[in-house]
Amino acid sequence: MRRHIWSTAVLSLVSLAAIGPFVVMLVVALSPGDAPTFPLRLPTSLTLDNIIRVLSTDSFLRWTVNTVVYSAVSVAAVLVSASMAAYVFARKRFAGRDVLLWSLLSTMMVPFHAMLMPSLVVVSLLGWSDTYWGLIVPTLANMQAVLLLRQFIRALPDEVFDAARIDGAGDWRVYRSIVLPLCRPVLATLAVFVFLWHWNDFLWPLVVARSDEMRTLTVGLSSLEQGQSTVADLMSAATVCGLPCLLVFVVLQRNLTGTIGLTRWGR
Amino acid sequence: MRTPVALLVAVLTAACVVACGNDSDDAVTLWMYPVIADEASGRAFWQKVEAGFERANGVDLRIELQPWASRQEKLGAALMAGDGPDLVLLQSDMIPQYVDAKALQPVDDVLANSARAISPAVVDALSVNERAYAVPLYRTVTTTVYNRKLFAEAGVTELPQTWDEVKAAAPKLAAHGIPILDYSGSTEESLNLSFYPLLWQAGGSVFTADGTKSAFASAEGVSALRFLVDLEAMHGLPSDVATRHSEPPDDAVTTGRAAMAHTMTADGARTVAAAIGAQNTAIGLPLRDRTRATYGTPAGLSLLRDAKRPDVARKLLAYLMSPAVVDELCARSHYFPPWTASSPPSTDEVDKEFAQALPFASPGDTHPLARKVMGLLAPHLQAALIGTTTPERALADAAEEVDAMLGSG
Amino acid sequence: MPRLRSSMTTLAFLLPVLALSAAFRFLPMLGAVGLSMTDYHPGGDWRFVGAENYQSLAQDEIFLASLRTTLGYAALHVPLTVVVALGSALLLHAVPWGRGLFRAALFAPYATSLVLSAVIWRRVLEPTGFLERPSTVLAALAVVGVWRGFGYAMLILFAGIRNVPADCLEAATVDGASAWQRFRHVLLPALRPALFFVVVVETVAALQIFDTVYVMTGGGPVRASYTLAYAVYDYGFRYFDFGRAAAAGVVLWAIVLLVSLGQRRAFDRNP
Numbered sequence: 027m028r029r030h031i032w033s034t035a036v037l038s039l040v041s042l043a044a045i046g047p048f049v050v051m052l053v054v055a056l057s058p059g060d061a062p063t064f065p066l067r068l069p070t071s072l073t074l075d076n077i078i079r080v081l082s083t084d085s086f087l088r089w090t091v092n093t094v095v096y097s098a099v100s101v102a103a104v105l106v107s108a109s110m111a112a113y114v115f116a117r118k119r120f121a122g123r124d125v126l127l128w129s130l131l132s133t134m135m136v137p138f139h140a141m142l143m144p145s146l147v148v149v150s151l152l153g154w155s156d157t158y159w160g161l162i163v164p165t166l167a168n169m170q171a172v173l174l175l176r177q178f179i180r181a182l183p184d185e186v187f188d189a190a191r192i193d194g195a196g197d198w199r200v201y202r203s204i205v206l207p208l209c210r211p212v213l214a215t216l217a218v219f220v221f222l223w224h225w226n227d228f229l230w231p232l233v234v235a236r237s238d239e240m241r242t243l244t245v246g247l248s249s250l251e252q253g254q255s256t257v258a259d260l261m262s263a264a265t266v267c268g269l270p271c272l273l274v275f276v277v278l279q280r281n282l283t284g285t286i287g288l289t290r291w292g293r
Numbered sequence: 294m295r296t297p298v299a300l301l302v303a304v305l306t307a308a309c310v311v312a313c314g315n316d317s318d319d320a321v322t323l324w325m326y327p328v329i330a331d332e333a334s335g336r337a338f339w340q341k342v343e344a345g346f347e348r349a350n351g352v353d354l355r356i357e358l359q360p361w362a363s364r365q366e367k368l369g370a371a372l373m374a375g376d377g378p379d380l381v382l383l384q385s386d387m388i389p390q391y392v393d394a395k396a397l398q399p400v401d402d403v404l405a406n407s408a409r410a411i412s413p414a415v416v417d418a419l420s421v422n423e424r425a426y427a428v429p430l431y432r433t434v435t436t437t438v439y440n441r442k443l444f445a446e447a448g449v450t451e452l453p454q455t456w457d458e459v460k461a462a463a464p465k466l467a468a469h470g471i472p473i474l475d476y477s478g479s480t481e482e483s484l485n486l487s488f489y490p491l492l493w494q495a496g497g498s499v500f501t502a503d504g505t506k507s508a509f510a511s512a513e514g515v516s517a518l519r520f521l522v523d524l525e526a527m528h529g530l531p532s533d534v535a536t537r538h539s540e541p542p543d544d545a546v547t548t549g550r551a552a553m554a555h556t557m558t559a560d561g562a563r564t565v566a567a568a569i570g571a572q573n574t575a576i577g578l579p580l581r582d583r584t585r586a587t588y589g590t591p592a593g594l595s596l597l598r599d600a601k602r603p604d605v606a607r608k609l610l611a612y613l614m615s616p617a618v619v620d621e622l623c624a625r626s627h628y629f630p631p632w633t634a635s636s637p638p639s640t641d642e643v644d645k646e647f648a649q650a651l652p653f654a655s656p657g658d659t660h661p662l663a664r665k666v667m668g669l670l671a672p673h674l675q676a677a678l679i680g681t682t683t684p685e686r687a688l689a690d691a692a693e694e695v696d697a698m699l700g701s702g
Numbered sequence: 703m704p705r706l707r708s709s710m711t712t713l714a715f716l717l718p719v720l721a722l723s724a725a726f727r728f729l730p731m732l733g734a735v736g737l738s739m740t741d742y743h744p745g746g747d748w749r750f751v752g753a754e755n756y757q758s759l760a761q762d763e764i765f766l767a768s769l770r771t772t773l774g775y776a777a778l779h780v781p782l783t784v785v786v787a788l789g790s791a792l793l794l795h796a797v798p799w800g801r802g803l804f805r806a807a808l809f810a811p812y813a814t815s816l817v818l819s820a821v822i823w824r825r826v827l828e829p830t831g832f833l834e835r836p837s838t839v840l841a842a843l844a845v846v847g848v849w850r851g852f853g854y855a856m857l858i859l860f861a862g863i864r865n866v867p868a869d870c871l872e873a874a875t876v877d878g879a880s881a882w883q884r885f886r887h888v889l890l891p892a893l894r895p896a897l898f899f900v901v902v903v904e905t906v907a908a909l910q911i912f913d914t915v916y917v918m919t920g921g922g923p924v925r926a927s928y929t930l931a932y933a934v935y936d937y938g939f940r941y942f943d944f945g946r947a948a949a950a951g952v953v954l955w956a957i958v959l960l961v962s963l964g965q966r967r968a969f970d971r972n973p
Contacts, residue, residue, distance in 0.1 A: 033796040040790060041807035043849065047822045048810040054818075083332070107718035114715045118708075128963065130719070133727035135958035136734065137910050137931045139938055140951025142366065143373045144733030148726065150374035167722035170903055174858065177895040181865065197711045211861045219854055222812055232363055233370045236322075237355075248360035252327035253560025256567070257542045264815030272806065272813040279802055282857065365939045372744040373944075394743040394942050481920035533828050535923040536839075543821055665941050675923045679834060 048268070055262040076262035080247065085238055089246035096162055096231070096242055097224040104168045104220045105213055112175030113201050117187065127176075131169050138229070146233055156236040165230065171216050178212045179205055214281035222271050243267055320353040321605050322378040323594070324368070326361055328431070328626045330560065338625055346612050352605050372396060372599070379600035380609065383427055384592045385418040385656045386485060386663065391595070392421040393661035398596045398603065399424040403610045410633040415591045418656035427593030428614045431628035434589035435486065435556040436650035437580055438565055442573040443471055443552040452575055453553075456494070456520050456582045463529035466552050473529045475545035475554040476521065478678050479538035480671040485588045485657045486556045488674055490579070491517040493586035493655060504660050505699060509670065510692035516582075518677055518684035525678060535675045542568070555580050556588055559627055559647045566643070576646035579653050589654025591631055662699060669694045731955075738948035748945075755949035764925065765933060765950065769957070771840065772930040776908035776961075778844035783904045784897070786848055787855035794856070795863050809853045819850065820917035836926035839919060843927055847914045851907065855900045862896030863889065898969040902962055909958045930954045 055076055057069035080086070115127050145164055146155075154160030186208070190200050206213070231242040241249070247263040329335030339356045346354050357378065359367065371377040383391065391397050404416065404425050411429055419427040439452050447466045453459040453473075463473045477487050489499060497513025500506070508514075524530050531537055531545055541561040545551030547568045557565070566574040579587035594613060600606050612618065616632075623630045627644055629651060630636055638645055657663065673691035676682045682690070738755055742748040759765045794804055811819065823846045827833050832842035866889060874884045890897075912931040915921060921928035921936070928936075930950060938947030 030796070030798060033793045034800075037790070037793040037797055037804055040786075040793075041804050044853070045807040045810040047819050048814040050822060051814055051818050084336070103718075107722065110715040111719040114712050118712050120709070120712060128966070130723050130727075131962070132955070132959045133723055133731060135906055135910075135962065136731055136955045137912070137934045137951045139366075139912070139931070139935045140734045140948050140954075141727075141730045143370045143938075143944065144730035144737065145726065146370045146374040146376070147733060148729050150376050155374070155376050163722070164726040167719065167727050169719075169723070169727075172719060173902070174899050177899045178861075178865075181862075181895045197708070197715070201715070211864070212858075215857045215861060218857075226812075229363060229366060232360070232367050236357065236376070238357070245360060248362050249327065249358055250332055251361060252330055253541070253558060254330040254563055255542070256564065260542070261815070261818065264818060268813035268815065272810065275809050275813075276802075276806055279805060282805070282861065369744055369939055369942070369944070373742075390942055391744070396744045478922070479920040480922055481916070532831065533824065533834055536833050536919040538920060668936065668940060672922060672924045679836075679923055681836075681924070 048272075051261050051265055051268070054257055055265040057258050076258045077266065079259075080262050080266050083246075083250065085241070085246055088239055089241050089243045092158075092161075092231075092240060093225060093243040095158060096227075097221045099158075099162050100165060100224045101217050101220045103162075103166045104171050105217060107166065108168055108171035108216070109175050109206065109209065109213065110201065111172045112179055113197075113205050115172065115176045116179035127172075131173060133167070134169050142229065142233065145230075149234060155234065156240050158240075161231060161234050161240065161242075165224065165227075168220065171220065174216060175209060175212060178209055182208055211282055214278050218275050218278050218282075221274050225271055226267065319602075320355045321602055321609055322355045322357060322380070323609070324357055324359050324378040324381040326359055326364070326382055328382075328592075328622070328628065330626065334625055338621065342613070342618060346609060349612070350605070350608060352602075354609065372597070375599065377597055377599060379602065379606045380594045380596055382430070382592060383595045385427075385590045385659070386483065388419060388426050388595065389421050389659050389661040390664055392426055396598055397426045398598050398600070399426055400428055400596055400607070400610060401425045403428055403607055403614070406611060407614060409616050411631050412633045414656070415631040418591050418659065419593050421659055421661065427595040428610045429591050429593040429631035430614065430619055431623050431626065432589060432591045432631055432651070432654070433558060433628055434647055434650050434654040435490075435558055435579075435587050436647060437553060437555050437577045438546060438557040438562050439553045439575040439577060440546055440549065440551075440565070440569055440573055441575045442569065443469075443549070447471070447552075452577060454577060454581060456580065459553075459580070460520070460523060460527070460529075463524055463527045467528040471550070471552055472531050472545070473552045474524060475539050475551035476530050476534050477537050477539045478535040478671075478675050480668065480675075481538045484667045484671060484674075485590075488517065488521075488670075489657060490556055490587050491520060491582075494580055494582040494584060495520075496583040499658050499663070499666065500660055504658075507666065507692045507695040507699070510688040513583075514688050515684050518674065518688060520582075521674075522677055522680075522684055530678075535678045541565075559643050562643050562647070571642075576643065579650055585653045586655055587650055587653050588657060589651065590656050593631075665698060666695050669698065734948045734951055738945060738952050740945045742944045744942065744944070751945070755946045756953075758946065759949055759953065764928070767925060768928050768930050768933045769953075771926065771928055772909055772911075772954075772957075775840050775844060775911055775927070775929060776905055778841055779847050779908035779911070780901060780904050782844055782848045783852050783855055783908075784900060787852045787900065788859055788897075790852065790856045791859040791863055794860055805857075808856060811850050812853060816850075816913060816917055819846070820914075823849075824918060833919060834923060836924055839923065839926045843911075843914055843918060846918060847908070847911060850914065851904070855904060858896055858900055859893065862893045866892040894969070898965075901969065902965055905961055905965065906958055909954065909961065930957075 053069065056072040056074065058071060058073050058075070115123065149155055149160040149164060152160070154163070186204055187200060190204055195203070226244060227242070228244045228248070232245045235241045235245060238246070244267055247267065250263070251260065325339060327335060329338060339358070343354050343356050368377065368381065388397070401424055404411065415429050415432060416425055419425055419429060441452070443466065444452060444462070447469050449462045449465055451458070453462045459473060466473045492499065492509060492514055495513040495517040497511050497517065498508050501508045521530065525534060531551060539545055541547055541564040544554065544561065546554045546557070547565050549569060562574065562576055579585050594610055596603065596606055596610065619630055627641065629648065638648065660666070670691045673687040677684050677687035739750060739752055740748045741751050790808060794801060797804065824833065827842055832838040870888050870892070871884060874888050879887070910931045911929055912935060915927050915929055915932050919927045921932050931954065934947050934950045934954065937943045937950055
């Protein structure tokens, strides 16, 4: 019992430090625009005006749709492609397997600013500039996801696969009915973070989008910032961007807690 | 398993259909930034400009509003991919770099046909090696902004206007726990907005007249750096000055954590007035030591070398720099027009005060390596501010590095 | 026949990732390597200069210092992340109530604007002066970097902990093992795959740190936090030395690869 209290206390402190700035962001976003609050004083009243103003920006709906498409399509594509590749890297043996894996992983190791311009050249050569294709497809090669899933699939006991093998299941069946269900917690975690990375992505959508119609939320809201934006303006834009991520996380939370009980192994 | 895949395919197809079909390669494109504060007013203005030009010339014009953030990355990447605009808005301190990178075309011919005389200082600022590379749209100027209330609370009756007065008032404010001057020592802040105005006020300059060597390690330079170091010793600068990057609305004057700033923009002054109250805000002339000086940059439209239709682009430039367009842009954005003849005084209080600072404005150096010099000098200034070296040593070390770079460059 | 079928399936499973990586990772990487051997100007007009950029970097004191700074930062960031993430994951596993709430709170840094986080952290760190002193700025940045990023590692490790068979731990308790012994001899080995992933990914991220440096210190004071990734940005987008920036990027890539392969040797024993 005492151990539980101690754990809860420490965890609460850490959580407070983690969520503090988010709460500040929320409070500032809800403060009346003309009376500055952070960091001088607490707001005397809260208002949704700033947020409403952000939401009623002309192209807001368009930007949001773009961002939703960007993030959702990426999540689906990354989960599918990465899990397939991870299955192979975890369970199949072939010559040069590890060399291939680490060659692919090495592509994560180039700093983004060095790859930015060549990537845009490739997109431009394909004629995908200022389109969904150019925005989404180059970001789908996510080797981190492959590595993560490979680690978890490797950790699954052989008995599970042997049992399926005896049942006469081919790779596709094994992948679909064993690997995917057992990896649900990891896939859910991945889904949240891939969504997050794409939703909050700024530099790549900035560089790929030419027209206002192709902008994502982060880029679009940034194009509204000028010399006289107040703190409340900036924070309400940031809140509008940040809240969906938190919501997606809360919604997908249930899947994160799934355990793989021993009883479920070895059918 | 099948359903997510099918869903994915469906979404991608839909997305493609939605996304396809916009490009008209005949369009002339112009990249503009949010210089007009009010979003609705800005959009209305640029739509009017677009419609006006299209009607008069029968050409499709696209004015694309870009965010200020990461604009170097966006422009650089677009130029490399061959995807850049025909025209882009550039500040005078960015032009030398682009000229050095051979990215711009000279536009002297367009300037020569201007309907109204343009201030020679503005043309100079937008030129490199005697050739103009941008068509001026507006000028900005920075000047000193004070928090009257903080000064009054500390018992300082006269707002300081010279270095000596600032140094005299600093201890009184420090006694109340308020640094007198907001200063950004971070390398992210352009030295044009922090150190250089002080250097100019001391009578010094960054480069020698022929631009082959540095000139900031002079007695004037040392005097300017010593001014800062002395202030810091008196707790007259923010305690995190070496890595601080003050940007409205989080700068020290707006948040009430410093009493004055020496290079604030008009937008910044308005933000301050909104934050601490217009009656507590005072806008003064630039500070003076040996002379009065401040930073003020013109901005204009540049024609890129890879512009697909340079002839139409030049017509567009002529149209955009016409008094009708420029005057309305300046009215809406509260910036100053680039004409020689002074405009009728604005009714806006802030504009009036800033207009008085215009005669003292300098656009900085149009040396192509100016930004590199800033990158080499700024860390040495930081070293002096955190006390690891003396002002003389810091500037001498920096001069050594800069001269080596200028010599080899 | 089955062998061929199996190979075809392997290829089919790998194809999406291979195709995407080839086109959008390897190709631009080759482009960056090519760029590093030129003196590219945005306006065109460039020439091939061979290894000149690399030679110039090798003699550049500032660049060499940034190598040391980057390695120093990673040496602080990675252990701190592992400790905080593992600790949080264990705590999360131990508390019997409010897990969802805690998890949401620990995830919050990802939903918070980077600029605001920087402002708040600067305010918090101001009285300590850690951001002002070259000797402590990397440690301060590591704290902020860990604050921003530990949620990801924590969730991965949490999932790993949940996968540890409960009866293993029970058996250990029955055998009289203390909490520390259970941790060391049952939990840690079972977490090895997940820990390996966390260490590799956090190392890669730490060696490429840019965002935090950009908003908090701009590489200062006096270049004490001038990391390699920041140098790539500086050379490229501030000074327009894109060839040099690409060369610095290639050097960073090589370092990250070497370190990761070293970690693989140490951690990732093949089945």
